[in-house]
Amino acid sequence: MIERLECFDQYLVAAGFKNVKIVDIDKFLAGVKEKTGNTCVQFFDATLIAGRDHLRFAALNSLNAFKNKLNISNSLAMESLLYASAQHQIKDALKLLGIKPNSNRVAVLVLAETQNQASSILESVSKLLQGKQDDSVIEFSNEKVDGLKRLFQISELELEAKTEKKDAQKEALLDLIIEHMALLATER
Numbered sequence: 001m002i003e004r005l006e007c008f009d010q011y012l013v014a015a016g017f018k019n020v021k022i023v024d025i026d027k028f029l030a031g032v033k034e035k036t037g038n039t040c041v042q043f044f045d046a047t048l049i050a051g052r053d054h055l056r057f058a059a060l061n062s063l064n065a066f067k068n069k070l071n072i073s074n075s076l077a078m079e080s081l082l083y084a085s086a087q088h089q090i091k092d093a094l095k096l097l098g099i100k101p102n103s104n105r106v107a108v109l110v111l112a113e114t115q116n117q118a119s120s121i122l123e124s125v126s127k128l129l130q131g132k133q134d135d136s137v138i139e140f141s142n143e144k145v146d147g148l149k150r151l152f153q154i155s156e157l158e159l160e161a162k163t164e165k166k167d168a169q170k171e172a173l174l175d176l177i178i179e180h181m182a183l184l185a186t187e188r
């Protein structure tokens with residue numbers, strides 16, 4: 001699904017892929033750069049993505065950081081990885097959420113100037129990933145809860161304080177993840 005981010009005049013694509021086989025990350029990323037040019041394309045280990053909103057808020061925070069000249073990195077794609085992982089250091093963000101040779105579930109974030117460009121970039125990336133597009137890999141499943149709590153250092157106490165209903169733990173966790181991402185901007 002392609003979403004228009006009106007306040008930034010950009011189009012956002014967040015997609016998931018499974019059965020991905022990337023042997024050489026550097027070669028893969030060079031191939032992506034060759035096909036996509038300067039368009040913002042970022043890849044994430046999908047096992048720690050808390051749904052489409054996680055990627056959407058990372059993109060919005062990144063766009064806002066560049067708009068206000070508060071960005072850490074020189075690239076919108078890298079800035080989105082920093083926000084998605086709530087890290088200040090690129091090496092830490094890559095270690096936590098970046099793709100690795102053993103990443104077989106990959107999330108892709110594309111920010112483009114037109115809807116056609118966003119669609120075209122997703123198609124190119126899809127061919128390069130050699131996996132099957134399956135957006136369910138970015139959905140926030142129960143299997144991701146423990147990993148996300150570790151990644152964002154969210155304690156049971158913090159989660160309990162945020163959870164109003166017993167069955168709303170995932171919703172509360174997503175809210176806390178988004179809060180941690182937003183706090184990154186205030187710590188700059």
